[in-house]
Amino acid sequence: MFFIAHSDGDLSDDEIIAISQIGLTMDISLEEIQKISEWVIDELENNLEE
Numbered sequence: 001m002f003f004i005a006h007s008d009g010d011l012s013d014d015e016i017i018a019i020s021q022i023g024l025t026m027d028i029s030l031e032e033i034q035k036i037s038e039w040v041i042d043e044l045e046n047n048l049e050e
Contacts, residue, residue: 002040
């Protein structure tokens with residue numbers, strides 16, 4: 001979901017909130033959602049550097 005939300009080159013606060021709400025509905029903790037978002041952001045930043 002984070003990759004799709006960032007497909008326009010921006011990951012807005014509204015997108016992050018929506019993804020977090022979906023994750024919570026799927027019984028994923030906020031801590032896990034945060035870890036996943038950090039992994040995705042790191043991967044996106046690494047791809048931009050290449």
